[in-house]
Amino acid sequence: MAVARERLSPDEILERVERVLDDKITASRLNFGQADVTCEPDRLVDVVTALRDHEDTRTIFFTFLSAIDRSTFGNEESEGRGELEVLVHLYSPELVFHVNVHVPLPMDSPTCASISGVFRGAEWHERETHEMFGIAFEGHPGLTNLYLPEDFEGRPLLKSFRLPGRFVKDWPGAKDPEEAAGGGRG
């Protein structure tokens, strides 16, 4: 695989990705020199297959798959506010560029197509995302817990899951000396 590496400008990268994906995606932009595309959950397999196999992109290296809970992002008006999102990151070693594929999902019963048929390495990533966010990956060969015990309750990486050590308890005593018995002197 020792090849002369072509260097593409960020605009060329975006242009190529848009051309290869065409109507499979709903939005695309450049983000810190990397192509960011958004697609529907049922088009994800088409998108990654096209990116991997097309001569102009060749993103043969699967980097990672994870998810982001955007329900508490910034404030109500924030652009990044949303619900759940599956994130697939691909890399093209020959053309030296990165693609982030974002897949927005609803918060209740999120379901996404599994890409483990395209990249076998996604199997563990999908199991991790499944147990941490509760996202079901359809077509995964064995979607069981990867890290957590089988009887674990809750989805730890959701924003609604609070770490037990982080609950703020009210100070049990009086806050003002005047409130305390004896005017704070007792």
Add this chain to the structure above:
Amino acid sequence: MTSAQAIDKLERDGHGAYVESYDPDAQRMTLNMGPVHPATHGVLRLLLELDGETVMKCEPIIGYLHTGMEKECEDQNWRQAVTIVTRMDYLAQFSNELVYSRAVDRLLDIDVPPRGRYIRVLMSELNRLSSHLVWYGTQGLDMGAMSALFYGFREREVIQDFNEMVTGLRMNNGYIIPGGVWEDLPDGWEPAVESILALMSRRIEEYEELLTFNPVFLERTRGVGVISKEVALALGASGPIARASGIDLDLRRDAPYEVYDKLTFDVPTLTEGDVYARYQVRMIEMRESLKILRQVVDGMPGGDYKNMDPKLTPPPRSELNRSMEAVIHHFKLMTQGYTVPEGEVYEAVESPRGELGCYTVSSGGTAPHRVHVRDPSFANLQLLPPAAIGGLVADLIAVIASLDPIMGGVDR
């Protein structure tokens, strides 16, 4: 043959785990190896099915070290999260700090002074040496060469001493921070690095004498645990494992970060894909690291070692006695920390084990909204079943050592 088909030669059992051939009625021995086993390098548990000495099924079971560090990062401020990520892959602590800090640098859109960049590369390359020394020791030990362990750890100690001299700690340093590094190099760093360089170039010769042409070692590693290029690519392997299987991939050369574009070094690539090839790749990498360190020491510039913006960096102690403004900045930074503009970015560096990436999301607050770390050990460990199935149990030990998984990184 496409990449997926290469692994499809292996069958799956009822739970999706890879098996040589699936026969639920076969008389096979089920063996639990680990989670506490000296040859599994941490708390890795393997569920094996054996036909005599042959591994018919191998299912890695992980999570024994899972402490939810990604979640923990969301509760810390941007500066404090460095102390969390450094504990993930604890043998490559500087790479972890570097990738996270680089992601935050980009979100903040700040410059790191040249000296800071050189110090970052200095520490990560020394880190690569010390990490490979642990691998060398354990690979040797698992093959029955006890002295390799002693030699590897003896030299690692010298590098650990240097880490302690610079950062005050031997592990989990929290030294590389967004904006540069926490402290400047102390007096006497140059002779210390020079002596490490002189020592290591001599000692690597000794290591090679011990194992490279050792007939027992060759017998146990050549042609053992072969990972084809297709399988390595399909499962997302990177680092020395990918390079030993013929995938020419190194982020330091392909997408140079910090000052790697100013440094000259070679990237070893072999095609055999067996345990011995992974051994050779790492041995060459250690020599290349010495070459890089030589250039870093010679090229170390003066000047600031971190971004001195008072909104990011606490003022020097002496200022606090004279300037009210300095006290305010100090108070703000220590109580709530700085904010990072809304945005998200993926940054990747070449850690001793491969592509270490960090996807960081900021919602504009003083704490990360999400930090996802793409750990190379996690992806590389998936190669264990295809590499081990069909081989002997003794070969499995060699394969685990050559994959060099660090469970802190796998479990995060």
